[in-house]
Amino acid sequence: MNSFAAQAVIRRMSAADVEDAVALAASLKDAPHWPRTVYLGALNPASVPRRIALVAVSAASGSVAGFAVACLLLPQAELETIAVARERQRQGVGRRLWGAMARELERAGVRQARLEVRSSNLAALGLYQTLGFRETGRRPRYYTDPVEDAVLMDLRLG
Numbered sequence: 094m095n096s097f098a099a100q101a102v103i104r105r106m107s108a109a110d111v112e113d114a115v116a117l118a119a120s121l122k123d124a125p126h127w128p129r130t131v132y133l134g135a136l137n138p139a140s141v142p143r144r145i146a147l148v149a150v151s152a153a154s155g156s157v158a159g160f161a162v163a164c165l166l167l168p169q170a171e172l173e174t175i176a177v178a179r180e181r182q183r184q185g186v187g188r189r190l191w192g193a194m195a196r197e198l199e200r201a202g203v204r205q206a207r208l209e210v211r212s213s214n215l216a217a218l219g220l221y222q223t224l225g226f227r228e229t230g231r232r233p234r235y236y237t238d239p240v241e242d243a244v245l246m247d248l249r250l251g
């Protein structure tokens with residue numbers, strides 16, 4: 094972990110972070126390009142299913158360097174996205190975001206995290222493998238534009 098990742102603050106996403114999250118996702122080809130309303134819904138503790146959204150913020154500037162969103166489907170949870178600003182990638186931010194998310198999920202009673210990822214997304218596959226996720230299957234031609242398999246992965250928590 095480099096010094097940026099070590100000093101970054103990981104906290105719950107707030108409504109004030111949503112514009113930054115939308116812009117960050119838009120700058121990354123492999124991040125989901127959700128509208129603001131999806132992020133705002135994820136911040137609502139009364140929404141069903143409940144979601145947990147975290148941001149990694151520069152301690153120096155307060156700018157959003159990354160974020161993660163998970164959906165609770167107890168006793169499972171789905172990691173729906175994790176994204177790090179291009180200039181902050183490969184510095185340990187994704188690893189820290191997942192560490193904080195895993196603790197939140199465990200506190201919420203989650204015993205298994207799962208996700209799906211494009212088979213060509215080598216950065217995400219590398220991150221998930223490093224975090225301990227294992228491949229459980231594939232959904233052939235699941236994604237469009239371009240058509241591609243989904244790799245299904247999961248990780249036991251708690």
Ligand SMILES: CC(C)(COP(=O)(O)OP(=O)(O)OC[C@H]1O[C@@H](n2cnc3c(N)ncnc32)[C@H](O)[C@@H]1OP(=O)(O)O)[C@@H](O)C(=O)NCCC(=O)NCCS
Nearest residue numbers: 123174176177182183184185186187188216217219220223
């Ligand atoms: C996937 C992503 C979130 C990784 O975040 P990151 O902050 O760069 O990851 P980290 O620096 O914490 O990396 C931790 C480990 O993951 C693996 N990893 C990360 N990026 C990798 C890459 N490009 N290639 C191979 N392995 C990679 C490595 O094992 C790395 O450890 P190391 O740097 O000591 O070798 C980032 O590349 C990203 O935002 N990609 C675009 C959005 C996306 O595809 N999100 C996932 C689908 S929603």
